Amino acid sequence: MDLPRLSFGNVIDGKLQPSAITVTATDPRTQEPLWPIPAASERDLNLAVTAAGTAFQKWSKVSIQERQKAVHGLVKVLEDNREMVGHIVSRETGKSHFMGDLEVEHSLGFLRFNASQDLPDEVVFEDDTVQISTTYVPLGVVGAICPWNFPLILATAKIAAALVTGNCIIVKPSPFTPYSIMKFAELATDILPPGVFQVLNGSNEIGASMTCHPNIQKISFTGSTKTGKIIMKSCAGTLKRITLELGGNDASIVLPDVDVDSVATEVAAGCFFNSGQMCVATKRVYVHERIYDPFLRKFLEAVRALPFTQDPGVPTVLGPVQNKLQYGIVQNIIQDCKQNNYKFALGGSDIQSGQFIAPCVVDNPPDDSLVVQEEQFGPIIPLLKWSSEDELLRRANNTKSGLGACVWAKDLREAKRIGSQIHAGSVWLNSFEKPHPYGYLAGHKESGVGGEWGKQGLLSYCDAQTFHAYKGSKIIKSRH
Template identity: 50%
Template sequence: MTSQSSVLVDFSSFRNVIDGNLRSSKILSQGINPSNKGKLWDVPVATAEDLDDAVKAAQQSFRSWSRVPWESRQKLISNLRDLLLQYQQELANILMLEGGKPIQFAALEVEHAANFLNFYATQEPLDEEIQDDEVLHMTLKFIPMGVVGAITPWNFPLVLSIAKVGAALVTGNCIIVKPSPFTPYTVLKFAEIAQHVLPAGVIQALHGDEKTGPLMTEHPGIAKISFTGSSSTGKLIMAAASKTLKSITLEMGGNSASIICPDVDIESVAKQVAIGSFFNSGQFCMASKRIYVHKDIYLQFLKAITAVVQSWKVGPASEQDVMLGPVQNDMQYKIVKSFFQDTIDNGYKFAIEGGPEGEDSYVIQPAIVDNPPDHSKIVAEETFGPIVPLLSWSSEEEVIARVNDTSSGLGGTVWSTDLQRAQRLGNQIEAGTIWINSSEKPLPQGYFSGHKESGVGGEWGRHGLYAYCNTQCMHIYK
């Protein structure tokens, strides 16, 4: 560890971080800039031996790190937050290039990541006293599990990784982060920066290929897997982790809905709902991917939200004043295109036609589909891109049934000036997080979990710290 003032970081080269050292590999890959399809920096692909070395280093460090007092770990996390913010602009620039995020939203992601570190640096220890009388003193201790494997996605690579890192570290675990192969750069650089604050082996990061995730989930030296990504991959992780009975936390996809009641301020709410649906070009697991508008205001709301979306500048992330950048990768680009094609093939009506912009980037102009049927692909499946259906509803019973007619249950929003009505509707949505009169704004202090196929367990918030702990109930008879 070094003093923060002496930290020098090279933002033009990237290595895996293993046992406090930067390590390359015989095999290199390159990420793709989705704004122009150009190749980014070389990045080494970790081997099975690299993973073994990382696990051994984490196990060795765990022996001492788990004994560091809670308050001392928090101080180091605070130092890490400060160092992260020292390099906010550099990390934001990398996020812009690898993630296709307009620079203002890339900088916001770094800020939100720092907010997670700040939250974990201010939480009290978890241990509880259950009984203390003349006969028995009973306590419930929450003890770290050991080595945590974090498998993180490409849509918000930095903040979703750091949310896991902060929770694991403050509870006394060591962590190995495997970022998405589409977006390895900011996570690797963060882990490199962290070596100047934390002991070797406490946080490590490996850029891998299709073999690395399965190796992590089956590795006997990893006690817990925390995963954020698709439901299909989450099911594979759950099956693989069962071989060693690992603890798992799975945060997976969603097909969340917004319910718009007829008493809202249409112009104001349309602006906020548009942000909630199209933020990060729709590549946001909690985004409102279905918008249900009461029939009495449907046409007015359609006109208002259409005007909002059409006012945005859409294009390469590096251009000034861009609101929506490209879809992040070719795989997702093709998935989103299939929703456009299905909408066209079935003759559904576009309020905004949108669609792919050209072959030189993964930019897709946003689209709104006007009242397609509930069985349509655009309604029934998660798009994870800038195309959203607007749907009409009449009764509360009807709209709740339609909103809940999905295998996912991650989030939802309700908009009404009648808070009792909004809460009544929100209470009936089968999802882990509900926002009333707000677009989707996840916060570090809010426990985050999914219902149905959107998740197993949960994290974030004080309650989320328990996901990184084993328990020990101590009975002391006097």
């Protein structure tokens, strides 16, 4: 398919900036190069930080109502250009056109949510002598380092929260998927003052420089736990505020009283949405032994019904693995299952072209297997039997990560009782993982530090300031 005639540039101080170095990302469906784009240099980063620092002096003093209005302006400009941006998302990620448009729609949801939010002063204590109140002030310049699986959604969520709280933000997208957020930043130059929202396409070295830059006050990162640990260490040198949303190995727990046909279909959707390339996608499914066999049959039926095609015009949640590095990780897990003679209930032997991997379902592998222990981040899922609650909880919690989980039961109270014992930051009851702008997202254990989204997530873009106001106090003079 021919590329539409589009151009892209780093956005620095309200202008498109060229670069001496040009790079090109690849379409995961076709392996063909996409649009040429400039690669930011250290000089570009310093220019962007200086512009953001200057803009912050005025932007932080703009009223919350004006900042909300500006974010509403971003909603309109994205709505007006949603077809173009959705097409860009589809090309850079390999998603179907349906999924590209869905990403734009969910990005609009995060923009609208944050445009409706404020953080009013809060009186936390008062008596006859003193009133203690808390206000929230912006941090300054925020660096956002974003992943490749949902490049537009995860960036716009950070952008909207940073802007409405009075910060300026510099976004570094993944080098695999830089295009949609670069185009959005370009469109935003008609809405926001120069320096308030900037974007730098660059290598991992640019991201590393952001984490230790003395004039960036916060880093918000979404990505792997391994990289998150490196970022945390780097940010310590300047005591930056950090938000790290990292990897997960989410368990989906199915109790024996469920309606097997409907729940198996829903669980399958949660496992293979975006071909499993989602931080909070289900990575392990625990099914009670009493219903395991009928559940497995219905689960396989549901997975087989998902369209699996190289045609992006077919509305489907399946697509290629986005990049060759992740493709290799998924293939390694598949090969490990084969070498250990684990039973594939589906897939595992199909030869696909390019970076496409047909959905794989592994039937009851051991708990210490690679497919159970590691975050697959691809279209392969283990189904596991359980019998007793104590055994279930021990196995489900036997992981270093704790991002999300799901519990399925006819009795919602029973689902919540089980869910409350899962060591994870977000638990969905009778639903697969559906992140929502109002729902605070924060990982437990090695799945992150801090959190984002929801009212609580806005606080991560602020410093708290406490006022102790004494009523009618008299200055006591010292006697000499």
